[in-house]
Amino acid sequence: MEQLKALIEKYTPTMIEFRRDLHQHPELQFEEFRTTDKVAEVLDQLGIPYRKTEPTGIIAELVGRKAGKTVALRADMDALPVQELNDELPYKSLEDGKMHACGHDAHTAMLLTAAKALKEVQSEIKGTVRFIFQPSEENAQGAKAMVEQRAVDNVDNVFGIHIWSQMRSGTASCVVGSSFASADIFSVDFKGRGGHGAMPDACVDAALIASSFVMNVQSVVSRETNPLDPVVVTVGKMDVGTRFNVIAENARLEGTVRCFSIETRDRVENALKRFAEQTAAMYGGTADLVYDHGTLPVINDEKDALFAQSVIKENFGEQALIQEPPTTGGEDFSYFTEHTPGCFALVGCGNPEKDTQWAHHHGRFNVDEDAMAIGAELYAQYAFEYLQQNS
Known part of the structure; x- marks a missing residue:
């Protein structure tokens, strides 16, 4: 009108x-x-x-x-x-x-x-x-x-x-279709055994466990998900250690997962849990991963998106629609x-x-x-x- x-x-x-x-x-x-x-x-x-x-x-x-x-x-x-x-x-x-x-x-x-x-x-x-x-x-x-x-x-x-x-x-x-991704939050608490920095053989280094997890977890994206289905796994926060000469007993990581498919989301969640637990076990520690589902992906209905596109073109001109x-x-x-x-x-x-x-x-x-x-x-x-x- x-x-x-x-x-x-x-x-x-x-x-x-x-x-x-x-x-x-x-x-x-x-x-x-x-x-x-x-x-x-x-x-x-x-x-x-x-x-x-x-x-x-x-x-x-x-x-x-x-x-x-x-x-x-x-x-x-x-x-x-x-x-x-x-x-x-x-x-x-x-x-x-x-x-x-x-x-x-x-x-x-x-x-x-x-x-x-x-x-x-x-x-x-x-x-x-x-x-x-x-x-x-x-x-x-x-x-x-x-x-x-x-x-x-x-x-x-x-x-x-x-x-x-x-x-x-x-x-x-x-x-039409995918517009915004799901946005989930995960945290991992790694448990080692702390001690003097000069006596690593008596300890289980939580900093080493956490670092290994961060370095290796991107293979969840590169090797466990469909390369045509976009996924982002980001570790945005690491809290580990208390002092320069103390081997850390605890480490906490926080991150986010973004994707456009619920099936992919479930697969990534399971993989993160496995990576955390097995990385910790490899070094003699333990891991507890909490995965919180945030938003669902926004998937535009095809008919409605095409209708919205027609409204844009009709009211603002062909050049306005991108x-x-x-x-x-x-x-x-x-x-x-x-x-x-x-x-x-x-x-x-x-x-x-x-x-x-x-x-x-x-x-x-x-x-x-x-x-x-x-x-x-x-x-x-x-x-x-x-x-x-x-x-």
């Missing part, structure tokens, strides 16, 4: 103002109380009914004048424990050690703006649009909590967007698509002229706010057109 495009343009200044306010007041996982209240204030003004979820978050619904299906639009709201380095910004974070370093402030403002526009064309909507303002994406707990609180009950389709600094502003992507390769980053949007068909799109916000090309989670991360109008309109147009075609 051209009307939706005009409405998004009309509300863009307010959208940017709202996003900047959220940026100045970032809130961490399940602490988004102010953000929740700010969204609720606008929904009250619009007359869109909603309910707050526990402990934070909002689910709102706009029922069209004509019967039809239900489509859900999702935006995440939480910030990160990152120190903002954008000292020149007039809307820099006011919270020391906290910032919106991933664009969730933009997502929230974009979805709220889409709600404003859709409210003005409510009489033309064939069905229901559900707006999910989700907390706690960064620790992969928010989507689970929202699903448990009936966020996607009786929903026929779900659509989400992520601002993406690795794509140039003015572009959008929604690939095919961004899958990322091994994690996204808990996967818990929605586990229950309901849907897809997840990326909207480019990278612009070197505005210094918005920094990686997500970096202290210099920022958003080219011109991209937010594309995101807001894509939310609105996807919902409206989906309901029109599936009524």
Whole structure:
């Protein structure tokens, strides 16, 4: 609808103002109380009914004048424990050690703006649009909590967007199939036998066990998984030893696994356990591996992704649509698509002229706010057109 495009343009200044306010007041996982209240204030003004979820978050619904299906639009709201380095910004974070370093402030403002526009064309909507303002994406707990609180009950389709600094502003992507990887966390506690550094023969060196594991575990990727099925195994933390002349009795490693297949995930989990136990046994120690499943992989439904691509081309031109390769980053949007068909799109916000090309989670991360109008309109147009075609 051209009307939706005009409405998004009309509300863009307010959208940017709202996003900047959220940026100045970032809130961490399940602490988004102010953000929740700010969204609720606008929904009250619009007359869109909603309910707050526990402990934070909002689910709102706009029922069209004509019967039809239900489509859900999702935006995440939480910030990160990152120190903002954008000292020149007039809307820099006011919270020391906290910032919106991933664009969730933009997502929230974009979805709220889409709600404003859709409210003005409510009489033309064939069905229901559900707006999910989700907390706690960064620790992969928010989507689970929202699903448990009936966020996607009786929903026929779900659509989400992520601002993406690795794509140039003015572009959008929604690939068929794999989009984001599963994101799991593992820890290994190695136990040796400590002692004097000058008497290694009387000890079992946990540092040696841990180092051997780190050096050899990459063969899980190179020799135990399908080379056509991407896998990342990263050991990001090692805590071992107490003093320069003491052989370590304990070592603790922490890491992450990323992949696009549940079968591969299971295979890697089993291999890591075997590697840990047998590496430790080889040196005379023991190992205890804990593997925590994080997000599922985000796999876009083919029909829905192709539909999203058509919406992008129709509203922003052929040149706007790109095919961004899958990322091994994690996204808990996967818990929605586990229950309901849907897809997840990326909207480019990278612009070197505005210094918005920094990686997500970096202290210099920022958003080219011109991209937010594309995101807001894509939310609105996807919902409206989906309901029109599936009524």
